[in-house]
Amino acid sequence: MRPSLAERLRAIVGPDHVLTAPEDTVVYEQDAFLVARAHPDAVVLPGSPEEVAAVARVAHEEGVPLIARGAGTGLNGGSIPVRGGLMVVLTRLDHILELDARGRTATVEPGVINADLTAQAAPAGLFYAPDPGSQSVSTIGGNVGNNAGGPHCLAYGVTGNHVLEMEVVLSSGEIVTVGSPAVDPPGYDLAGLLVGSEGTLGIVTRVTLRLLRRAESVRTLLAVFETIDDASGAVSDIIGSGIVPTAMEMMDGVVMRAVEAAIHAGYPADAGAVLLIEVEAHHEALPRVMGRIDEIARRHHPRLLRTAEGARERELLWKGRKEGAGALGRLAPSYYLHDGVVPRTRLPDVMRRVQEIARAHGLVIGNLFHAGDGNLHPTILFDPRVPGMLDRVVAAGEEILRTCVEAGGSITGEHGVGIEKREYMKWVFTETDLEAMRRIKRAFDPAQRLNPGKLLPDGPAPAYGMQPGTRAWS
């Protein structure tokens, strides 16, 4: 990197907040997409929106790629600097600027941790609804970039449904405000466009979010089934009956055994699948709603239906679900967490197909996912040291996503596209569709410098399984 660029950056954010030494920048070569990595040329940690804008202007003038990063928990490689360049880490912008309990909104900086916002809002009886599995570490900015979901999105919707207004730095360094606190913002819905754009259109520096009131009562039902088939049938029928639980999560036997070994949450380790069904309502309404769910679940041959006794048991059941992915580390050195969507009605046959794919490739696949949304997370366990195994993992993953698309679904429910799925965009979009997205990209980032190589299948395709310190692209 040219010294003049580093000097200009230091002048903006201060010498402590520009990292250029390889031993410092290596920390930023990877996110939670464990099979790829690439090294940034420099890392900047701005301390204010104005500094972000000034950094963007410098990058603009110098023609350097600019990659925004939150906590680095993204699962699609979206923050990996595949073409080098300047990484803008937003973790210092971590202030909750305003919490308006009466208006039920919060205005926050992008580096605020998801769970911290809910913790701050809790005394007022409020919470921030999107709850990705990573919520104790992931940032609001990262959630916005990926339009993150979570178990409770079944009832409350994904991040985009909770974003009212944002301040965004464009590639030119201009600062613009998009959206509005009103129900129907005037003009084009640019806030909706920016949410989920994975850092390719601008860098978010401030977000006004909707907060929700905590429900009066919550019940969590654990339903244990001998087969995934029975559990899937129950999901389809519960939703079909018109009941909308706040969450309906499924875990298969592979995941349950890992979770039990790790935290002893009380899941039956020998069952085929469990459903975790949560309902929020007035306490008068709960017994009958739970009764109806119970009745429907009974039609699908459950081994056990148990309502969590008290908050402690409830929290333990959820802890098992939230830490499910982490617990898989007990079964294999690495895993590849997929993210596909299918229409709920197709859930039983797609789940059968996933198991067939696992068998065909000689792989073990664990499933823990948002069944109520039809949002699958088949997790392929593997050992990267076994020669050729990663190729089989990638091939099996592709087949799973193809199955989702063929079932009328999609290649991602909440994790985004990043580098991981950019080539698969061609499966779901025609060249004309993609060209429409490119028009938007060119409109906001004509020089293609914001998070290059992500989201759209343009330029050289990614190569997985790189050695540390090498670029994803040659």
Add this chain to the structure above:
Amino acid sequence: MELTPGERGTGDGGRRDGRMRELGPLIRDLRRIVGRQHVLVEPEDVIVYEQDGSILQAMPEVVVVPGSTAEVREVVRATRAAGVPIVPRGSGTGLAGGAVPADGGVIVSLARLNCLREVDLRGRTAVVEPGVINADVTKGIAPQGFFYAPDPSSQAACSVGGNLANNSGGPHTLAYGVTTNHTLGVEVVLHDGAPLWLGGSVPDTPGYDLCGIFVGSEGTLGVVVQGIVRLMRARESVRTVLAVFDRMDDATRVVVDVTSAGIVPAALEMMDQTTIEAVERGAPVGFPRDAEAVLLVEVEGVREHTERALREIQDICRRDAARDVRVAQSEQERIALWKGRKGAFGALGTLAPNYYVMDGVVPRSRLPETMRKVAEIGRAFGVRIANVFHAGDGNLHPNILFDMRIPGELDRVIEAGAAILRACIDAGGSLTGEHGIGLEKKAYMSWVFTEADLDAMARVRRAFDPAAGFNPGKVFPSPPACGEPRRAPAKIPAGLWV
């Protein structure tokens, strides 16, 4: 074309003749595409399309009514290739002048594309053409226990395409959100006539949310020829309360108190004394004329939930000094209570020959003071204002009553309207809750957006329609120029909706 108040807008006949000669080749093409009877060029035919539900009007040059998406594609290709602007139009019930052909050109009416193509109750989606009437979507599926949620008061006449263009809301937006929350995908025709699908039947499709950009874009990016909308399951129980208040202040306090108690009603509507008077004159439903305000509160859900919410709402109303609280005891009584609300706009015609509907938004907590401010503005400008609106959303609809025949009155009305919107913005609110910007409010866009913000929107416009030939002169502020229509109010037809 320039219009002056009171003039019908046919302008100088000679000039129109010259322009029509210029358009001759295009008109021949259009006739070939859609058939002669579906191309209107005579002043006495096209005059029907000179206005929508706003107080603005301008004469179109040509009106085309295509009968298929393929015809729309060809119409767009031919018209835009000739360099002529296109104004898409649904039922013409819009309230912001969005369908008024400010720069002349061709109006493409989507009224004949009115087929409900596919209903999938298991997947809870419907594929609709843009000319389908909003209420007809629900009508077909109500017997099976499903409904389409966005319910603008014009729903018996407005089209789904128009709703998409304006991101329409309605009384039940409070619980269910606006049109964009119920739109999964749209097929659009771009400026070169090319079709494009955005979104799809699966929510949250990967990549940029282009479907969301088209919803609410007011016909400035392309013509919607198909939409995939979400259907919802009807709730087990629906209960409705009418509360009568001696003082407006008490009624607005109830709105704040109900929502801060954590109750999310399906609808929370308010009508003030002037509106009550109009309703009682027009189609009486038994509202007390001396009350300052009535609130209509509806809750939906499982029976146990609605029963308790109903009790809580009644308690809050009584605590906040309601004079009378009535609960509809039957479906018939419920429909009767809604009748007053739904017929309110039409009834305003009994008070004045014209009215100007505003559509501001304020944070709910600022509702009481904003309502006082609206009353002050009415007094200061010497205009009468009737309020009937979605109080739960903080979405105001002050209706300024006037008589356009009185010289100078229209100017005062427009100034009072601007003052009301200014007050909404000063209270931390916005220019529009559900009616869109259109012609009416484009000059005010610079009150809420900086030049850089507006330029960000203009980038999207240029990305899809570089020549800006779709619905030109709308949404974006522009300095008054010779292409700008002057405000030319007309008597609003009875039964106008909000």
